[in-house]
Amino acid sequence: MEAAKVDPVANDFLQNLLIGNRANCSAIAxxxxxxxxxxxxxxxxxxxxxxYEVGRLWETNQITVATEHLATAITEGILNELFEQIISTEKINKKVVVACVENEHHQVGVKMxxxxxxxKGWESFFLGTGIPTSELIKFIQETGPxxxxxSLSVYFNFANLLKMLEIIRVHFPELKIILGGQxxxxxxxxxxxxxxxVIIFTDLYLLEKYIDVLNSNL
Incomplete structure (x- = not known):
């Protein structure tokens, strides 16, 4: 298979993802x-x-969907391993609900x-994939984020995103909404x-700056 040029560490991680070596991927991280x-x-x-490279390889039929799912699962597992090391012990009185558009099946990016x-000290409610908009609305009502x-990973689901935003705005017209995804x-x-x-973020660095501004206004 032909892989695009990436950073050496990322390439090492990628190659181990593609053969399903979780232990090596964890060690690299x-x-x-x-x-x-x-x-x-x-x-x-x-x-x-x-x-992103795994996605490209799958889209060009260089790897199977099983390999793509395995790579995603390994990465998400490592995120879970690292979670206790990264959460802030200093909490602020702010909450965010994090979810995917209906019919999305990719949640690693939004988990990041x-x-x-x-x-940054926020209480984060990570709902991941598979949440119907009606249930998301109930959860927002319960938690008051x-x-x-x-997250929108696949452009095919753009119409679902528009419908989702329309419904959410009816119930929560003042709620800040941020978007991201490939x-x-x-x-x-x-x-x-x-x-x-809405505000769209293309990477985590821009997101961090945005959160810093919000936190500085507390």
């Missing part, structure tokens, strides 16, 4: 943090880069978003305008 303690760099430069909020973060590479022009009053 931990060694990376020993040299560079920035979790955001690990997420962006290693995990995100590798998974939830982790960044946790690093300051922000709703939604699909937004393809969302431009009129499609962007149809999203209305």
């Amino acid at each position: 931990r060694k990376y943090l020993e040299v560079n303690p920035s979790v955001k760099d690990l997420y962006e430069q290693v995990f995100k880069t590798s998974l 978003v939830a982790d960044v909020f946790e690093m 300051d922000i709703l973060a939604v 699909a937004f590479v393809h969302v431009t022009g009129e499609a962007l305008e149809r999203l209305g009053n």
Whole structure:
């Protein structure tokens, strides 16, 4: 199979993902943090880069869907391993609900978003995939978050996102909504305008700056 050029550490991680070696992937991640303690760099430069390449390989029929699912599961497992190391012990009185658009099946990216909020002292409710909009609305009513973060990985689900936003705004017109995900590479022009009053983040560094601004206003 032909792989695109990536950072050496990310490439090492990628190759181990593709053969399903979870132990090596975990060791690579931990060694990376020993040299560079920035979790955001690990997420962006290693995990995100590798998974985008996994997606490209799958889209071009160079790997099977089973291999793609395995790579995703391994990465998510490592996120769970690292969670206790990254959460902030200093909590602030802010909450975020983090979820995917209906019919989305990719949640690793949005889990990283939830982790960044946790690093910044927020209480993060990570709902992942498979949440109907009606149930999401009930959960928002129960928890009263300051922000709703939604992931769109596959552009095919853009219509579902628009419908979801329309319904949520009826119930929570003042709720801040932020969006992200690989699909937004393809969302431009009129499609962007149809999203209305939302903020779109293309990486975790921009998200962190946004959270820092919010935290500084407390």
